[in-house]
Amino acid sequence: MRRFPVNLVLGAALAGSVTLVALLSFIWTPYDHAAIAVTNKFASPSFAHWLGTDQLGRDVVSQLMVAARNSMIVAFVSVVLGGGIGIVLGVYASARGGWVENLIMRVSDLSLAFPALLFAIMLAAVFGPSLQNTVIAIAFINIPIFARISRGAANQVWTREFMLAGQAAGMGRMTLTFDHVMPNIAAAIIVQATIEFAVALLAEAALSYLGLGAQPPAPSWGRMLSDAQTLLYLAPQLAIYPGLCIVISVLGFGLLGDSIRDLSDPRLRRER
Amino acid sequence: MTVLLQARNLRRTYPRPRTTLFQRPEPLVAVSGVSLALERGETLGIVGESGSGKSTLARMVMGFERPEAGQILFDGTDLNAVPARELQRLRTKFQMVFQDPYGSLDPRHSVGWSIAEPLRAARIDNRPARVAEALEQVGLNHGDAARFPHEFSGGQRQRIAIARAIALRPALIVADEAVSALDVSVQAQILNLLMDLQEDLGLAMLFISHDLAVVAAISDRLLVMKQGEVVETGATADVFASPAHAYTRSLLTAAQVAPATGSSPASNRKVPA
Ligand SMILES: Nc1ncnc2c1ncn2[C@@H]1O[C@H](COP(=O)(O)OP(=O)(O)OP(=O)(O)O)[C@@H](O)[C@H]1O
Ligand SMILES: [Mg+2]
Numbered sequence: 001m002r003r004f005p006v007n008l009v010l011g012a013a014l015a016g017s018v019t020l021v022a023l024l025s026f027i028w029t030p031y032d033h034a035a036i037a038v039t040n041k042f043a044s045p046s047f048a049h050w051l052g053t054d055q056l057g058r059d060v061v062s063q064l065m066v067a068a069r070n071s072m073i074v075a076f077v078s079v080v081l082g083g084g085i086g087i088v089l090g091v092y093a094s095a096r097g098g099w100v101e102n103l104i105m106r107v108s109d110l111s112l113a114f115p116a117l118l119f120a121i122m123l124a125a126v127f128g129p130s131l132q133n134t135v136i137a138i139a140f141i142n143i144p145i146f147a148r149i150s151r152g153a154a155n156q157v158w159t160r161e162f163m164l165a166g167q168a169a170g171m172g173r174m175t176l177t178f179d180h181v182m183p184n185i186a187a188a189i190i191v192q193a194t195i196e197f198a199v200a201l202l203a204e205a206a207l208s209y210l211g212l213g214a215q216p217p218a219p220s221w222g223r224m225l226s227d228a229q230t231l232l233y234l235a236p237q238l239a240i241y242p243g244l245c246i247v248i249s250v251l252g253f254g255l256l257g258d259s260i261r262d263l264s265d266p267r268l269r270r271e272r
Numbered sequence: 273m274t275v276l277l278q279a280r281n282l283r284r285t286y287p288r289p290r291t292t293l294f295q296r297p298e299p300l301v302a303v304s305g306v307s308l309a310l311e312r313g314e315t316l317g318i319v320g321e322s323g324s325g326k327s328t329l330a331r332m333v334m335g336f337e338r339p340e341a342g343q344i345l346f347d348g349t350d351l352n353a354v355p356a357r358e359l360q361r362l363r364t365k366f367q368m369v370f371q372d373p374y375g376s377l378d379p380r381h382s383v384g385w386s387i388a389e390p391l392r393a394a395r396i397d398n399r400p401a402r403v404a405e406a407l408e409q410v411g412l413n414h415g416d417a418a419r420f421p422h423e424f425s426g427g428q429r430q431r432i433a434i435a436r437a438i439a440l441r442p443a444l445i446v447a448d449e450a451v452s453a454l455d456v457s458v459q460a461q462i463l464n465l466l467m468d469l470q471e472d473l474g475l476a477m478l479f480i481s482h483d484l485a486v487v488a489a490i491s492d493r494l495l496v497m498k499q500g501e502v503v504e505t506g507a508t509a510d511v512f513a514s515p516a517h518a519y520t521r522s523l524l525t526a527a528q529v530a531p532a533t534g535s536s537p538a539s540n541r542k543v544p545a
Contacts, residue, residue, distance in 0.1 A: 161375035162386075165436065168334055170363040170393035179389075183380040 008259035014252025018245075022072045025065035033062040034217045042235050054224075054238055055231060064245055067219040071249070074135055074214075075200035082139035083193055086146025091181055093147070094154035095173045105151060108144035116141035117206060124212035134213045138200045149192050153185035160184075187264055194257030198250045205246045221245050276443055276476050277310040277333065277366075282342035284328050302328040304500045306342075312443065315470065315477040317491025317508065319484050319523065325500040326480045330448045333478060334368050335359060346444075364394045367437035371449035373429035377421040383407075384417025387436045394440060406435040409472075410465060427458035431465065438469060446478045451486060463490055484527035488512065496520050 030050070037057030045052045051060040086108075093104040120137035127133045157163065157180060166176045207213035208222030216223070221242040228238035283306075285299035303325040310316045318326050331337045333344060335351050344351045346362055354362070367390065370376040377386050387406055388399045396402065404414035410431040421429055430450065437445055447466065451459040467490060470477060481487045487494065494511045496504040496519065504517045515521045 161370045161372050162378040164336060165368070165370060165376050166389060167336060168363070168368045169390035170360050171389065180378050184378070
């Protein structure tokens, strides 16, 4: 009998609640997240302000909610963008084979060897801190990751007999890639995307913690954390809340992706 | 009768992995000096032990692999000398049935989609009607088009694979171990289906198997391969009656088949189911 999938349930619950809160923030937050009330700063948790207020009297819950939305948008856009480019490169490499495949894979190995966060910091430092550059930086580090995994999965599909049958039918390699490779690697890619989504959330938090990500007044967990740093003795809770949010969301999506992968295909487990 | 497929002096080798640093190992000769001719409507059986180069020969005939030497003429056209577009067009005339009925159909697509694949490639219209026709020709229901491979048994899947192969109304079918993965009783059904189709559609067939009994049941002529080379060829009955080569005799003994099958084409041949 199969063990109760603790990781899957926990991951789904955490990721699901973060997603729900982020979606909710589109239509409702307790207060305007940017509304300043200096007379009510450092308020303790109460009915009016569930998690209290910060050094400018802004409602913490509202800020956390909007930050969740912002982080998830950044993570989503960058994974879709980087993943999309990576998948195209990966399946193209697999379909072409030969030196084209070698070239694409060597270049992506090279970029995988480069520390991702360092690269993102470099990019932000060169092009200036902004939300856009955060997205571009995180998307960029996703390209080789997805190129690699989709090329590996595509190569497996190419060994199947129905690919020969497709060639015998007279279909070209690109058509076969669309018709057979893509549907057969979709599951593996969705799993990887979930995991990379978690990594992207963490990267976004790190970049905005360093001041290279979202700029004020757009709230982000990373910047809330760094703002709270100077007030650590006065109001440690202001650092704990965004820190917890980062942990919950990264852990949630990470667990979710990992456990779906383990459930769906035990062979993929070794490939990380 | 006219010659449909002709192979002349085919050769194909594969590089062996290096074992020592300074010496490149001799390449493995998979097929060497193989020639064959196949007439319209005729079945040529290719038999030989595992590793004798049968599949390599099939892949070259299908154009999946290029021979290093030799020629393959289909209806007088050299397959490896024509431009890709022309090869694409010729492809509609020869199709293949594969060994593994579980691997040769994409599990993500419906059966009808898979059968229509060669029709799409050839830009043929009224595909649903053609798919239905092909399904019925192999003894399945036209309504099966919407179902998925996992809903069928191995024998049914092989019928589907055959339906895909005949959907374009080809002149030649290459069947590489097409019944080897099936139960014996199902084997007989599929062999009978192939023979019926051959008769109805005037197909020529290159029927490959390591199992002499199976090959003998369906073939007009035999070609016996060993280590990449042809050791014997002739009408099925003649080969059975007086095998010229010791290797053929050992195959005959191993298969325990009586040389009873006639060499007359697709008339009174039936495999008891
Ligand atoms: N792609 C390949 N790379 C390297 N060696 C190969 C390749 N394909 C076939 N061979 C080798 O060529 C020889 C002939 O193989 P082939 O598959 O044609 O034999 P076969 O007669 O079809 O055997 P079987 O009955 O097992 O299918 C074998 O020794 C095989 O190991
Ligand atoms: Mg073989």
